[in-house]
Amino acid sequence: MTGIFTPEFFDLDALIAAALREDIGAGDITTLSCVPEGALSRGLFRAKEDGVVCGLFILPRVFAALSPDVAVAPLVREGAEVKNNELIAEIEGPSRAVLTGERVALNLVQRLSGIATRTAAAARVVRGTRAKIADTRKTTPGLRALEKYAVRAGGGHNHRFGLDGGILIKDNHIKAAGGIARAVKSARAAAPHTLKIEVETETLPQVLEAIDAGADIIMLDNMGVEAMSEAVRLVAGRALTEASGNMGDRDLRKVAETGVDIISIGGLTHSAKALDISLKF
Numbered sequence: 001m002t003g004i005f006t007p008e009f010f011d012l013d014a015l016i017a018a019a020l021r022e023d024i025g026a027g028d029i030t031t032l033s034c035v036p037e038g039a040l041s042r043g044l045f046r047a048k049e050d051g052v053v054c055g056l057f058i059l060p061r062v063f064a065a066l067s068p069d070v071a072v073a074p075l076v077r078e079g080a081e082v083k084n085n086e087l088i089a090e091i092e093g094p095s096r097a098v099l100t101g102e103r104v105a106l107n108l109v110q111r112l113s114g115i116a117t118r119t120a121a122a123a124r125v126v127r128g129t130r131a132k133i134a135d136t137r138k139t140t141p142g143l144r145a146l147e148k149y150a151v152r153a154g155g156g157h158n159h160r161f162g163l164d165g166g167i168l169i170k171d172n173h174i175k176a177a178g179g180i181a182r183a184v185k186s187a188r189a190a191a192p193h194t195l196k197i198e199v200e201t202e203t204l205p206q207v208l209e210a211i212d213a214g215a216d217i218i219m220l221d222n223m224g225v226e227a228m229s230e231a232v233r234l235v236a237g238r239a240l241t242e243a244s245g246n247m248g249d250r251d252l253r254k255v256a257e258t259g260v261d262i263i264s265i266g267g268l269t270h271s272a273k274a275l276d277i278s279l280k281f
Contacts, residue, residue: 010145016062019104028100039095041281045109047082048276052120054079054153055112055146059089062105067097079116079153088277095281102279111143112150113275119154119268122252131256131263134159134242138266147269159264167191168219170200180206184213198242207231211238219264221245225254232259 047053056074063070070093076082091098122133133156139147148158160166169183177183180199187197198217199210204227210218211234218235220228222245232241243260248267255263 012058012061012146013065015142015146016058016065016104016108019108020062020065020101023104024100028096031096031099035095035099037096040093041095041098042092043090043098043279043281044087045089045091046278046280047084047086047088048278049084051082051113051117051275052079052154053082053088053109053113053275054116054150055109056089058108058112059091059105062101062108063091063093063097066101067094069093070097070101081120091279098279106277106279107274108146110274110277111140111272112146112153113277114272115147115150115269116154117275118272119151119156122263122265122268123155125252126256126263129253129256131243131260132157133252133268134262134264135268136244136264136266137162138270140269151268154268156268157262167195167197168200169198169215171202171221174200180209180215181213184210184215188214200244201231203227204230204234207234211235215239217242217262219244220260225251225258228255228258228260 053076056078060072063072070091072089072091074089076088082088119133126133135148135151135156136159144161148161151158160168167187169187174180174183177186184197184199191197196216198219199213199215200219200221201207201210202221202223207218207220217240218231219242220231223231228243235241240261242262242264243255244264247255247263247265248271252263
């Protein structure tokens, strides 16, 4: 992973400012009361478990919001696999700024690294099959852009970013529209030709209906592996197939071996354990 997170629509500095306001409140009482104003410190960020590091570019942005004299240098590349006890970055500057920004910096990098780590683990399981691991919109409000970036850093792929990123007709849409055929027909009439239409299905008859309706992507929701295999056979390449529904608890290798094109896992973002990272002077 060599790319840098630079979506123009996301204000990282505004997020950091809000996080610092939340954490600091009226002031970092502990640091202000016992650390001399002119004190300088050097510290090391260290991974406390194996994982994939993501979000190192956030570190200098957090501390720059507190002092222009803090310098942060990464010691590994973004998206690198690291081992327990491995150094990942170093920091030097005014002690007060480093101590005050420590928790916000760690919270963000640990969160993104946890997502990247979980994604990398899922991607390893399906390696050698046609299946791609993808995220969902089950993200932390306000952090979606960062969390979806972390999925890519871990070797995964992004599903639509938001509701305007594609047409995904789910079970409640189908009921409200009066059936799969009606829903797809209405969506096709309203959507530009460049926008793909995905339909959620739960049974093989629904898969056949979605194929006949001309869906571009067919989601196989909460199906067993035998049903998924049959669904892939029925689709026969006429649409992409996506396995979904509690995939974080499933045997991903068996799901991938059904021949599905995509496995979407909400747990990549909504349930990822933060990677343990420490900062020590």
